[in-house]
Amino acid sequence: MFSNNRTGWLLLSPTIIILLIMGLVPFFYVLYVGFFKWNPLAVDPSMQFEGFGFNYRRLIFDEVFLASIWRSIKFSVVTLFFELGLGFILALSLLSSFPLKSFFRGIHTLPLVIAPIVVGSIFKLFTVQGLGPLPHLLKDYFGYTLNYGLHAEQAFWMIVIMDIWHWTPFVTLTLLAGLSALPQDPYESAKIDGANNFQIFIYITIPMMVPVLIVVIFIRLMDSLKIVDEVWMLTGGGPGYATRFTGIHIWKEVFEKRFYGLGSAMSILYLYITIVICWLLYSVMVSRGKNED
Amino acid sequence: MKNLIIALVASTFSFAAMADGHAEWWKKAGAPYAGTVLQGVAENTPPGQYAGEVLAKEFEALTGIKVQLENTSWDSMYDKAIKDMEANSGIYDFVYIEQDIVYDYLNRDFLVNITQGLANNPDLQAPGVSLDDFTTFIDYFKDGSGDVFGVPMEAFIKVYLYRKDLFEAADAKAAFRAQYGYGLTPATSFDQYRDNAEFFTHYCADKGMECWGTTVQGHTGHPASTYEFLESIGPSFGLYNWGVNMDNYHSCVEDGGQLNGGRAKAALNFWTQLLPFAPPEALQSTWSEVGASFAAGRAAQGWVYGENAAWIATDAEKSAVVGNVGVMLPPTAPGVMTQAASGNGYIGYFDGGAYGIPHSSKNIEATMLWLQYVALNDHQADWAIAGGRITHKDTYADPKVLAVDEQADGYFSLMRDTGFLYAGAPPFPFHGAGRGAIDPFIYSALAGEMTPEEALDGACKALDQVMSDLGYQG
Numbered sequence: 001m002f003s004n005n006r007t008g009w010l011l012l013s014p015t016i017i018i019l020l021i022m023g024l025v026p027f028f029y030v031l032y033v034g035f036f037k038w039n040p041l042a043v044d045p046s047m048q049f050e051g052f053g054f055n056y057r058r059l060i061f062d063e064v065f066l067a068s069i070w071r072s073i074k075f076s077v078v079t080l081f082f083e084l085g086l087g088f089i090l091a092l093s094l095l096s097s098f099p100l101k102s103f104f105r106g107i108h109t110l111p112l113v114i115a116p117i118v119v120g121s122i123f124k125l126f127t128v129q130g131l132g133p134l135p136h137l138l139k140d141y142f143g144y145t146l147n148y149g150l151h152a153e154q155a156f157w158m159i160v161i162m163d164i165w166h167w168t169p170f171v172t173l174t175l176l177a178g179l180s181a182l183p184q185d186p187y188e189s190a191k192i193d194g195a196n197n198f199q200i201f202i203y204i205t206i207p208m209m210v211p212v213l214i215v216v217i218f219i220r221l222m223d224s225l226k227i228v229d230e231v232w233m234l235t236g237g238g239p240g241y242a243t244r245f246t247g248i249h250i251w252k253e254v255f256e257k258r259f260y261g262l263g264s265a266m267s268i269l270y271l272y273i274t275i276v277i278c279w280l281l282y283s284v285m286v287s288r289g290k291n292e293d
Numbered sequence: 294m295k296n297l298i299i300a301l302v303a304s305t306f307s308f309a310a311m312a313d314g315h316a317e318w319w320k321k322a323g324a325p326y327a328g329t330v331l332q333g334v335a336e337n338t339p340p341g342q343y344a345g346e347v348l349a350k351e352f353e354a355l356t357g358i359k360v361q362l363e364n365t366s367w368d369s370m371y372d373k374a375i376k377d378m379e380a381n382s383g384i385y386d387f388v389y390i391e392q393d394i395v396y397d398y399l400n401r402d403f404l405v406n407i408t409q410g411l412a413n414n415p416d417l418q419a420p421g422v423s424l425d426d427f428t429t430f431i432d433y434f435k436d437g438s439g440d441v442f443g444v445p446m447e448a449f450i451k452v453y454l455y456r457k458d459l460f461e462a463a464d465a466k467a468a469f470r471a472q473y474g475y476g477l478t479p480a481t482s483f484d485q486y487r488d489n490a491e492f493f494t495h496y497c498a499d500k501g502m503e504c505w506g507t508t509v510q511g512h513t514g515h516p517a518s519t520y521e522f523l524e525s526i527g528p529s530f531g532l533y534n535w536g537v538n539m540d541n542y543h544s545c546v547e548d549g550g551q552l553n554g555g556r557a558k559a560a561l562n563f564w565t566q567l568l569p570f571a572p573p574e575a576l577q578s579t580w581s582e583v584g585a586s587f588a589a590g591r592a593a594q595g596w597v598y599g600e601n602a603a604w605i606a607t608d609a610e611k612s613a614v615v616g617n618v619g620v621m622l623p624p625t626a627p628g629v630m631t632q633a634a635s636g637n638g639y640i641g642y643f644d645g646g647a648y649g650i651p652h653s654s655k656n657i658e659a660t661m662l663w664l665q666y667v668a669l670n671d672h673q674a675d676w677a678i679a680g681g682r683i684t685h686k687d688t689y690a691d692p693k694v695l696a697v698d699e700q701a702d703g704y705f706s707l708m709r710d711t712g713f714l715y716a717g718a719p720p721f722p723f724h725g726a727g728r729g730a731i732d733p734f735i736y737s738a739l740a741g742e743m744t745p746e747e748a749l750d751g752a753c754k755a756l757d758q759v760m761s762d763l764g765y766q767g
Binding site: 039040041042043044045064124128129130131135147149150151152235236237238239240241242243244252255256257258259 | 372375379397400401511512513514515572573574575576577591722723725726729730733736737739740741742743759762763764765
């Protein structure tokens with residue numbers, strides 16, 4: 001037994017060491033830096049300890065940072081709503097047979113393999129005012145002016161659309177895998193009992209899909225809260241603060257303004273908020289599991 | 294591209310001529326470092342491409358030292374260079390130092406003192422290279438004692454470009470006089486600039502042409518717009534040094550600054566009111582897009598960076614307006630020209646950059662050879678033709694450069710004769726942090742979310758907060 005344990009630990013040790021170096025060490029370093037006032041561009045460029053709460057107290061009253069968090073959460077909720085809805089519809093569609101199904105599935109999956117920064121570039125080329133085809137088409141056929149460099153709401157929704165385009169295929173594929181693995185007995189029983197398709201979907205499919213849905217929500221929520229690349233490419237966080245999500249705000253504070261201490265504190269606080277949101281989801285998942293038992 | 298090919302051919306001859314003169318010295322000096330690979334990172338500009346594609350190859354043939362120059366986007370260049378120097382990782386042997394970031398780099402002791410380095414290694418001192426050959430632009434890369442930390446490789450002024458064909462069209466002249474009561478000419482005042490912009494927007498629309506009255510470098514999510522305001526529009530209204538009081542590092546009027554003063558607000562009002570007369574892509578345009586828009590014939594006039602001015606005027610493969618480009622000084626408010634001429638102000642941005650050596654470089658001596666090769670007089674004229682840049686005094690008088698100057702409506706002559714009216718960025722070690730504080734307010738003013746007055750009141754407070762946080766206000 002002891003020998004088995006030792007072999008197990010030996011085999012695991014490279015992974016554990018890499019995890020420690022790549023994950024925990026940077027985390028604790030950022031946590032440490034977050035307690036200091038530190039900007040190498042300052043008159044005094046050294047790290048100055050001004051109390052554990054110095055940067056965190058400041059963040060509580062930092063309207064721009066708090067607004068960026070609210071913006072990120074709003075973005076995540078909106079994109080999740082649409083990606084789940086569309087993903088579910090597409091997954092259900094892909095369960096049935098129709099002409100060119102394989103072709104559609106291949107095309108539909110393409111965005112998933114494109115790097116976020118490239119997605120941003122594609123959308124920029126497609127939508128930039130004056131040169132991209134979309135503003136021309138919208139203007140010519142619907143009389144609608146698309147200029148997200150000018151209109152904050154358009155910029156936000158353009159990024160929502162871009163994220164939906166990029167990530168709905170992931171939701172579709174994951175839900176399709178879940179739907180394909182569902183047992184058929186409950187469906188047959190329901191049909192014998194006279195349930196219609198809508199009732200079957202609401203009372204059988206959705207309850208059985210809850211674990212898969214929660215995993216999808218979990219992954220997409222964490223991803224969308226971290227969004228940076230696509231936004232960076234498309235709007236740069238503008239106009240004004242309209243698309244300055246927390247990831248971009250932290251980048252600007254740390255790499256543009258060089259507020260290393262404050263930026264580290266922001267990262268830690270944002271990580272904490274992300275963990276809290278995910279913990280709430282986890283609690284829902286666990287309580288749901290218990291109820292089903 | 295055509296210019297680059299001509300330059301490649303021409304450089305072969307000049308390279309041969311130079312090699313005749315000092316080839317043995319370069320071969321001998323390079324021998325200890327033969328096989329070394331120097332890594333560099335720079336902004337992807339025409340002069341940078343020339344350095345990477347022409348000079349690097351010549352240098353390798355002469356010395357056996359290979360130069361790999363990574364020409365990339367402005368943002369990416371800074372990101373890579375600064376991270377490398379901060380981490381002291383030594384990935385890059387030389388980095389591009391834009392004029393406005395040099396104070397930051399010097400303040401943080403990122404760069405090798407080239408003057409000192411060559412003094413300590415006389416064997417590395419190349420024949421035919423003298424720092425006295427450079428224009429005064431090299432002064433931006435010196436410290437207080439006059440030591441050089443960067444070898445200039447490009448320098449430009451931001452000029453006023455206009456479309457000669459549009460301004461000289463008889464029907465446009467007649468229509469303009471009928472509408473505004475005076476003659477149509479390139480702008481020498483802001484009112485005239487605005488009238489021209491309005492006029493050509495309607496003129497182009499009436500003729501079914503895809504062109505507008507003016508460029509605006511107004512990206513609402515990129516620092517390019519802040520730079521256009523702080524370094525071009527603002528100074529031409531008399532707003533200097535970002536409106537920062539250089540004695541007490543305050544920028545709000547109530548504390549002695551000027552960022553929310555009358556001149557600044559007039560400048561921002563003027564600039565934002567040009568937006569209806571700018572191409573639709575203006576709010577997503579950085580300096581690159583402004584150059585591309587003008588080259589595509591989409592604007593009648595505009596403030597355009599010099600690095601783009603030369604190719605727009607001369608490169609028929611990339612520009613649709615070759616032969617029709619006029620170059621002038623931009624309009625200025627009353628008194629600004631006098632202040633600039635007396636050295637108490639400036640009318641716009643003297644843009645450019647240098648190659649410097651990070652302390653973290655693992656090949657400092659070999660890189661010093663490369664930077665001296667870059668500084669040689671022999672290839673400056675071909676480099677000027679290929680990249681529209683001039684860093685050496687004698688280059689202006691080169692016959693090849695004079696010929697291109699004529700094609701470019703005297704852009705090089707204008708830079709030679711009026712360069713002293715321009716200035717680089719103010720000597721702020723906190724350049725990036727300060728500009729980052731101002732950015733969102735400029736974006737909001739451009740997007741119409743704030744009035745220019747609100748934006749500048751907010752911007753000065755944000756900038757003051759940064760300068761206070763960094764300890765500059767005492």
